[in-house]
Amino acid sequence: MEAERDRLRAEQAATQRTIQASQQAEEIRQQMAIIQAEIQSMQPSTDHQTNATPPSQSNQHLAATPVGMHSMAIPPAAHQRGLDPRSPLSEGLQSTPWPPTYKPLLLPRFNGKTDPRQFIMSFEAAVASAGGNDNVLAKSFVIAAEGDALAWYSMLKPCTVYSWENLRDKIMANFKGFSSESLTSSDLFSNKHLKGEPPRDYFQRFLHLRAKAPDVPDEVAIEAAIKGLRIGPFASHLARKKPTTMAKLHEEFEKYCRSDNDLRRRIDEA
Structure with missing residues (x-):
């Protein structure tokens, strides 16, 4: 009980x-x-565009306005409420x-x-x-x-x-x-280019992770993007001539992705 x-x-x-x-x-x-x-x-009111409107006309306008449809403008006294x-x-x-x-x-x-x-x-x-x-x-x-x-x-x-x-x-x-937790360099290095995966998909996934890791320096992020690539001509090229900025890394991926898409299309058409 x-x-x-x-x-x-x-x-x-x-x-x-x-x-x-x-x-x-x-x-x-x-x-x-x-x-x-x-x-x-505080916004300009269309009801007060002119001061020449006779009081009687102003009263008539208010009287003709349906209840609940008046302008939201309120008298100055409302600004002085306790x-x-x-x-x-x-x-x-x-x-x-x-x-x-x-x-x-x-x-x-x-x-x-x-x-x-x-x-x-x-x-x-x-x-x-x-x-x-x-x-x-x-x-x-x-x-x-x-x-x-x-x-x-x-x-x-x-x-x-x-x-x-x-x-x-x-x-x-x-x-x-x-709050969304920021990612670290470890998250970037754990991102890997999968077998058979188009390089564009890998790089888009990398960019998505990079956006969530604002505290990781660009040079570290660039290193992670290169390390994550599968071994091949493109990874070797980037290792020899490493981009110095994220913008240049993006340009390199764009060029390679266009070539890769071209090759895949020719193989499909063959």
Whole structure:
């Protein structure tokens, strides 16, 4: 009986945590809506292209607009809303105004189940191209987050995020398990040209591995590409006249692959 009561208490506690996370996520979504409205309000409005419109006509226009179809522009008072004591953002970040030149497009989404480094790279590029800065990056993350990432963000302690660098470190630390590990020189040297395999397929596989090994020097990568080739005229040629750059290695493979494809085609036609 005691074990059953413990199980029920654990289930109730888990349910309570789930409800709390859902409520906080909903509050975050409401904040997102306000933030997006604030950003939208900074954009030029077609309703205010001229100041010559009589007040009566303006009122008529608003009255004729169906409910829910008004422009997202909001009154200036919305920019002065009070600080949210439950927000993970510090008071300094919350009170920092959005740059007037910030024109956000669609931001990349992050659900917490993909490589956080890839998300951060694309997120920073998207915000920078829209005219944002580090403060905007920190304030815009809530717009890009969804699913597990949004739930995690909503559970952060209030006022514990004081810069984008600080939030970026938290994202990397919490979702580190989804990061793609970089390959090493050993991975490159273990790649071998298979018997009967077209050299183009071997080199494409090598390039795919090379892209995942950014810390391996070019000269080591070139050596691995040559060592992986099956013994033959092309491998001997590269060993005698080793390319000094990846670009030259690519040129050598392209020339040889064209000749090899030519030979294979003639054999098939024979």
